[in-house]
Structures are given as structure tokens and as C-alpha cells.
Amino acid sequence: MISNLRAAVxxxxxxxxxxxxxxxxxxxxxxxxxxxHCGTSKNQCxxxxxxxxxxxxxxxxxxxxxxxxxCTNNLNDCCxxxxxxxxxxYRQCLPTVGITPTAPPNPTLRPTPRPTLMxxxxxxxxxxxxxxxxxxxxxxxxxTRMxxxxxxxxxxxxxxxxxxxxxxxxxTRMxxxxxxxxxxxxxxxxxxxxxxxxxTxxxxxFVPTENPNTNRPTLLTESVLLRSxxxxxxxxxxxxxxxxxxxxSENPPNYAFVxxxxxxxxxxxxxxxxxxxxxxxxxxxxxxxxxHAGKVAGANRAAAIKSFEGYFNFWKNMCVSxxxxxxxxxxxxxxxxxxxxxxxxxxxKTGGSVETGAAPDADEDAIVGIILAVSAVANDIxxxxxxxxxxxxxxxxxxxxxxxxxxxxxxxxxxxxxxSCWGGWDNNGNNPSYxxxxxxxxxxxxxxxxxxxxxxxxxxxxxEWNGGSGTPQYQYGAEASRTxxxxxxxxxxxxxxxxDWSPYLSAFHWRLKNYFDPQNRSWPSNTxxxxxxxNTSQDIQVFGDWSNNAFIYGPTYTSLIAASPSIQNAQSMxxxxxxxxxxxxxxxxxxxxxxxxxxxxxxxxxxxxxxKFHAHY
Numbered sequence: 364m365i366s367n368l369r370a371a372v373x374x375x376x377x378x379x380x381x382x383x384x385x386x387x388x389x390x391x392x393x394x395x396x397x398x399x400h401c402g403t404s405k406n407q408c409x410x411x412x413x414x415x416x417x418x419x420x421x422x423x424x425x426x427x428x429x430x431x432x433x434c435t436n437n438l439n440d441c442c443x444x445x446x447x448x449x450x451x452x453y454r455q456c457l458p459t460v461g462i463t464p465t466a467p468p469n470p471t472l473r474p475t476p477r478p479t480l481m482x483x484x485x486x487x488x489x490x491x492x493x494x495x496x497x498x499x500x501x502x503x504x505x506x507t508r509m510x511x512x513x514x515x516x517x518x519x520x521x522x523x524x525x526x527x528x529x530x531x532x533x534x535t536r537m538x539x540x541x542x543x544x545x546x547x548x549x550x551x552x553x554x555x556x557x558x559x560x561x562x563t564x565x566x567x568x569f570v571p572t573e574n575p576n577t578n579r580p581t582l583l584t585e586s587v588l589l590r591s592x593x594x595x596x597x598x599x600x601x602x603x604x605x606x607x608x609x610x611x612s613e614n615p616p617n618y619a620f621v622x623x624x625x626x627x628x629x630x631x632x633x634x635x636x637x638x639x640x641x642x643x644x645x646x647x648x649x650x651x652x653x654x655h656a657g658k659v660a661g662a663n664r665a666a667a668i669k670s671f672e673g674y675f676n677f678w679k680n681m682c683v684s685x686x687x688x689x690x691x692x693x694x695x696x697x698x699x700x701x702x703x704x705x706x707x708x709x710x711x712k713t714g715g716s717v718e719t720g721a722a723p724d725a726d727e728d729a730i731v732g733i734i735l736a737v738s739a740v741a742n743d744i745x746x747x748x749x750x751x752x753x754x755x756x757x758x759x760x761x762x763x764x765x766x767x768x769x770x771x772x773x774x775x776x777x778x779x780x781x782x783s784c785w786g787g788w789d790n791n792g793n794n795p796s797y798x799x800x801x802x803x804x805x806x807x808x809x810x811x812x813x814x815x816x817x818x819x820x821x822x823x824x825x826x827e828w829n830g831g832s833g834t835p836q837y838q839y840g841a842e843a844s845r846t847x848x849x850x851x852x853x854x855x856x857x858x859x860x861x862x863d864w865s866p867y868l869s870a871f872h873w874r875l876k877n878y879f880d881p882q883n884r885s886w887p888s889n890t891x892x893x894x895x896x897x898n899t900s901q902d903i904q905v906f907g908d909w910s911n912n913a914f915i916y917g918p919t920y921t922s923l924i925a926a927s928p929s930i931q932n933a934q935s936m937x938x939x940x941x942x943x944x945x946x947x948x949x950x951x952x953x954x955x956x957x958x959x960x961x962x963x964x965x966x967x968x969x970x971x972x973x974x975k976f977h978a979h980y
Contacts, residue, residue: 386422387405387418387419387420387421387422388403388408388418388419388422388423389401389402389407389408389411389416389417389418389419390416390417390418390419390423391415391416391430392429392430392431392442393417393419393424393427393429393430393441393442393443393444393445393456393458394423394424394427394428394429394430394442395423395429396419396422396423398411398416401416405418415458417444424442424443427440427441427442427443428440428441428442428445428447428456429442429456430442430445430456430457430458431455431456431457432455432456433454433455434447434449434454434455434456435449435454438454441456442456444458444459445457445458445459446458446459587927587928588854588855588858588924588925588967588970589923589924589925589926589928589933589934589937590924590937590965590966590967590970591934591937591938591940591941591942591965591966591967592941592966593938593939593941593942593945594940594941594942594944594945594962594965594966595941595944595945595948595958595959595962595966596655596656596659596966597647597648597651597652597655597656597659597963597966597968598648598655598656598659598661598662599659600644600648600959600962600963600966600968601644601645601648601656601667601670603948603955603958603959604620604641604644604645604670604959606950606955607620607621607623607637607952607955607956608620608621608641608670609621609633609712609713610673611677611712611713611714615672615673615676616669616670616672616673616676617673617676617677617680618641618670618673618674618676618677619633619638619677619710619712619713620633620637620638620640620641620674621633621637621712621952622634622636622637622952622953623951623952630712631711631712632709632710632711632712632717633677633681633709633710633711633712634708634709634710634722634725635681635706635707635708635709635710635721635722635725635726635729636708636722636724636725636728637952637956638674638677638678638681638706638725638729639678639724639725639726639727639728639729639732640728640956640959640960641670641674641732642671642674642675642678642728642729642732642733642736643728643729643731643732643735643960644732644959644960644963645667645670645671645674645732645736646671646731646732646733646734646735646736646739646972647732647735647963647968647969647972648667648963648968649664649667649668649671649735649736649739649740649972650735650736650738650739650971650972650973650975650976651963651967651968651969651971651972651975652664652667652739653971654967654968654971655966655967655968655971656968668740668747671732671736672747672749675733675736675749675753675756676749677714678706678729679699679700679702679756680714681706681707681710681714681716682699682702682703682704682705682706683702684706684707684710684714684715684716685702685703685705685706685707685716685719685721686701686702686703687716688716688719690719690720690784691703691705691707691719691720691721691783691784692720692721692767692782692783692784693705693721693763693766693767693783696763696766696767698759698760698762698763699755699756699759699760699763700752700756703721703763704756704759704760704762704763704764705721705726705760705763705764705767705768705783706721707719707720707721708720708721708722708725708782719784720782720783720784720785721767721768721782721783721784722782723764723768723779723780723781723782723797724794724796724797724799724845726760726763726764726768727764727797727799727802727803727806728799728802729760730757730760730761730764730802730806731802731805731806733753733756733757733760734757734805734806734809734976735972735975735976736753737750737753737754737757738972738975738976738978738979738980739972739975741979742979751815754813754815755815755816757809758809758810758813758815758817759817761806761807761809761810762810762817764806767783768780768782768783770786770787770788770791772787772788773788778793779793779794779797779798780793781793781794781797795846796844796845796846796849798846798849799849799852799853800849800850800853800863800864801849801852801853801854801855801856801857802849802852802856804853804856804857804860805856805973805976808976808977808980809976809980811980812979812980844909844914844915844916844917844918844919845918847868847871847918847919847921847922848917848918848921848960848961848964850864850867850868850922851864851868851918851921851922851924851925851964852921852964852969854868854924854925855924855964855969855970855973856969856970856973856976857973858970861925864925865925868922868925868926869925871919871922871923872922872923872925872926872927872930872933874890874891875890875922875923875926875936876926876930876931876932876933876936878890879932879935879936879939881932881935884935884938884939884942884943885910885939885943886910887910888907888908888909888910888911890910891905891909892905893905912954913944913947913949913954913955913957913958913961914953914954914956914957916940916943917944917954917957917958917960917961917962918957918960918961920937920940920941920943920944920961920965921961921964921965923936923937923940923965924937924964924965924967924970937965940965941962941965941966944958944961944962944965945962
């Protein structure tokens with residue numbers, strides 16, 4: 364259980380402010396000064412509530428392997444206080460005390476981010492594609508903050524700008540020896556869908572545990588979901604993709620959405636997460652076209668359709684490239700035109716797999732983006748050439764996701780894994796920010812309505828889609844904030860299911876209401892304070908600079924779409940949040956992506972995209 368909890372939160376526990384210094388500092392990775400919130404003295408550091416922190420007497424180290432990094436080929440290179448743990452296939456540096464290693468798989472790990480402020484000078488040329496078999500450092504999720512004043516223009520060729528170097532990712536789990544076996548399909552007969560499409564007037568009261576004397580938010584029905592027109596509009600959001608888009612070809616379109624920072628590097632790589640963001644954004648923009656982008660002067664639907672096709676074509680190439688080796692952990696899963704449906708998590712921006720194993724968070728976002736794009740053009744008299752293939756690909760990918768990214772070894776429950784090659788129940792680890800109930804409902808309903816051929820696979824039954832598990836979190840940061848977005852997305856996709864999502868989101872509404880500054884239209888950094896959840900052994904801490912990091916405040920603000928109108932300043936709050944996102948559009952990959960995605964939620968575009976989907980499925 365401890366392993367599961369750590370796997371869920373280690374990114375958010377890295378409250379880093381890195382820099383070269385000769386003074387002593389507090390460290391969690393045993394190499395850098397990455398926990399500045401614990402004070403500036405040794406006593407403050409060692410008494411801080413953290414995960415095996417140490418005090419670096421002489422400041423950061425530069426010639427050793429940091430905690431969580433691979434040491435398979437350098438057994439004696441771990442930083443002081445760490446030991447190289449694992450087996451002949453994979454080892455990583457872990458604290459000497461309390462090591463309980465488990466055997467990992469051959470595929471490379473897809474870790475979570477460690478912040479850094481050490482930018483690269485310029486991107487290097489894209490290397491010749493080549494498969495890498497040994498584990499390497501993986502990409503970052505916590506970016507540096509380089510905001511721009513306005514979104515970029517419509518995508519044009521050669522659009523990749525020099526990205527800032529963002530933090531490297533550090534794995535915190537020891538993966539399982541092999542992926543779990545795929546469950547036998549169709550074990551339970553598909554029941555009819557029980558709830559009505561749009562029930563109303565079923566709210567119950569949610570009582571915040573922190574302050575029972577405060578006004579109590581109530582659960583919501585679909586009719587009162589909020590939205591704002593004070594932020595980026597859908598066409599501006601679409602245009603915001605251009606600066607990170609690498610165009611491999613225009614005919615046919617083949618577009619890579621480039622990640623940057625850490626082992627994701629210098630602008631030469633795409634991670635499945637980044638490509639999935641482009642698919643999700645273009646899918647939502649297209650499916651909400653009539654109510655959003657289509658009302659903006661100069662918006663071009665044909666251009667958006669072509670962009671989706673370009674991102675989809677590169678996603679397909681990623682899947683084909685991932686099928687050219689046997690380390691994808693999807694045996695028998697060549698459901699998508701003879702290739703696996705879930706790509707390896709890292710590729711060259713020009714094509715070619717670099718790191719192996721699928722990543723569930725990327726896969727679910729890509730699948731939903733494809734489904735929404737298919738819904739957007741379903742009524743077109745002249746459908747795009749990609750329509751039938753994308754429709755088939757989404758159906759097959761939904762089955763592949765359930766078979767290879769979900770641990771179904773416990774008959775009554777299912778767990779979204781850390782990837783096709785690692786994670787699962789018990790000590791294998793999972794990440795709650797990967798759990799996306801709205802995405803699974805979309806896949807379920809799409810498969811139930813799909814009437815095309817299925818070659819080599821079956822649809823997942825409705826009873827199999829039900830179930831899942833999450834774990835508590837000890838830090839609220841880059842990973843945990845995405846959990847908030849996942850629940851808000853469920854609200855946007857299925858407003859009638861408020862009994863599922865409203866209790867979680869109501870806790871955010873209570874804090875945001877109490878700390879909202881109506882004069883400055885903002886929130887202070889102490890809006891979210893430490894607390895302890897049920898059945899947990901330590902307090903949940905909040906990323907100290909959360910209000911200045913778009914990849915945290917963006918997903919957090921998405922909770923406001925479900926704020927009850929009875930909450931004071933509810934509309935003012937969502938307007939303020941939308942304006943904050945519009946006023947601070949970062950240039951760096953991760954923060955920029957989450958500014959764009961969060962803006963789609965706050966504007967109501969994601970809710971309207973879901974309505975388009977429900978009209979067909």
C-alpha cells in the first residue's frame with residue numbers, strides 16, 4: 364500500500380527551487396536542492412515531513428546518480444545515502460534504509476517529473492530514429508514558467524520553438540516482472556444502460572469536514588454547470604498548439620506535438636502524453652465547433668480538421684513503430700490495422716520509438732480525442748478520408764486500453780496500472796491522476812454504439828467497464844492536480860452523474876470560495892492548506908507555489924465548472940480563473956498544454972463537445 368501511495372504522489376512532493384550554490388540544502392533526490400519548503404537549516408530539513416529527506420552539507424552534487432534514476436550499468440555511481448537496487452535487467456538508486464525491491468520488467472520506465480530550473484541553450488537536431496533498449500531518463504512534467512501575453516497564430520510549417528528545459532522525471536516505483544494477463548472478454552453479459560440520459564433535481568448536501576460552520580456547497584445537476592467567456596476562446600486554444608507542432612509532412616498531414624525538458628530533451632522528442640494532448644484539444648475544438656470556435660471571426664474548420672488528421676497520423680505511426688519490437692507488453696494486441704493500439708511512451712519527433720511501454724494517461728486522452736473528432740464530423744455530407752479508420756481505431760483502442768492498461772486480477776475490482784508493462788495491485792503501484800472516469804464512460808458508450816467490424820478482439824462489456832480504484836495522496840501538485848481535472852472532465856461529459864463527481868469537487872469549491880479575493884480576482888498561495896485524509900498516516904501538503912504554476916492551477920480551477928450557483932461569487936470565481944489562464948499563456952510544453960486544456964473546460968467547450976458525442980452515441 365505504501366508503494367501505491369508513493370507512486371501516486373511523488374511528483375507533487377518535489378517542491379523544488381533548484382540552483383547552483385555552495386551552501387547546504389535539503390534534498391529528496393539526494394543530488395539537488397529540491398525541497399526548499401522545508402527551510403534553510405539542517406534541523407528544519409531533517410524534521411520536515413517528507414519522504415526520507417537528507418541534508419546536503421556542500422549543496423547539490425553533480426557527479427552521481429540521483430535517487431530513482433537507473434544505475435543498471437553503474438552500480439557504484441549512486442549519490443551518498445543511496446544504493447543501487449534491482450536485478451540484472453534493471454536497477455535504480457534508492458535510499459539505503461528501508462529498501463524493499465521488487466523485480467522490474469524489461470521495458471523502460473515512464474517516470475514522473477522532478478523539477479529543475481536548468482534550461483538548455485538550444486534544441487539539437489533530431490537524431491536518426493533508432494530503438495533504444497536500455498532504460499534512460501524520461502521526460503518532465505514540471506516546466507519552467509515563460510508566459511506569453513497572447514496565444515500564438517494559426518499553425519504554419521516549421522513551428523517548433525526552442526523549448527525551455529523542464530524537470531527530469533524520476534521513477535519512484537519498482538515495476539512488476541511482467542504485465543498482468545488480459546482478462547477473458549465478455550465474461551458478463553452487457554446490461555442495459557440503467558440511468559436516464561439527463562436526470563434532474565437529485566442533489567444531496569455535501570458537508571465539508573474542515574469547517575462545519577461554513578456555508579455548505581450542494582451537489583449539482585447538469586443544468587447548473589458553470590462556464591466563462593472571459594478566457595481563451597476555442598479558436599485561440601487551437602492556435603495555441605502551433606508553437607510546439609513539428610510538421611513532418613503536409614500531404615498527407617503528419618504533425619508531432621513536441622515535448623521538452625529533461626530526458627524528453629531539446630525539442631527532438633514526442634511523448635505519448637504530448638501527442639494525446641494535441642488529439643484531445645483538436646477533438647474538443649471540432650466537437651464544440653458550432654457553439655465555440657465557429658463563432659469566432661476568421662476561424663477555419665477545414666484547418667482544424669486537417670490538424671486533427673496530422674496529429675492522428677503521427678499517433679498511428681507511433682503505434683506502428685511500437686509494434687516493431689516485443690517490449691510493448693501487448694502480446695496478441697495488434698488490433699489496429701495490424702499494429703498495437705497503444706504506442707510506446709517516447710518517440711523521435713520525426714518518427715521512431717525511443718522508450719518502450721504504453722502510458723495510460725496518454726492513451727485515454729488520445730482515445731477520447733479521436734472519439735470526439737469522429738463525433739464532430741459524423742453528420743458531414745462529405746466526411747474526411749480518415750473518418751472510418753479513426754472510428755475503427757478508437758473502438759479497437761478502447762478494448763486495448765482495458766486489456767493492457769488495467770489490472771483485473773482481483774475479481775471484484777479493477778486498477779488502472781502505471782502502464783502496459785508495470786503497475787497494478789498491491790505493491791506494484793498506481794497513479795490516481797491516471798484514473799479518468801469520464802473517459803471510460805465515453806469509451807463504454809462509444810463501443811456500445813459501434814457497428815463496424817472487429818478483427819481479433821471484442822468490445823469490453825459494460826460490467827467490465829464498471830469498477831476501479833484510487834489511492835489517497837500525500838501531496839497536491841503536478842500529478843494530484845490532474846486528478847481534479849479528471850473528475851471535472853467527468854462532470855463535463857456526464858453532468859447527470861453528479862452523485863459521483865460532486866462530493867469530490869465540492870471540497871475545492873469550499874476552499875476557493877473562502878479564499879477568493881474579489882478585488883484582485885485571484886487566490887493566495889495559502890488557499891489550500893495541509894490536512895490529513897481518512898486512513899492515512901501523514902498530512903497532505905500543497906505545492907507551495909501552486910498559484911504561479913499553470914500546470915497546477917489550471918487543472919485545479921477546472922473544478923469551478925461544478926460550483927453551485929448558491930455559492931457566493933461562483934460566477935466571479937470561474938471568470939477570474941479563466942482570465943488568469945488567458946493572461947498567462949506559457950511557452951513551455953507542459954504548462955502551455957494544461958493552460959489550453961483547462962481553458963477548454965472553463966469555457967464550456969468540453970461540455971458542448973460531450974453533448975455532440977451524446978447526440979450520436
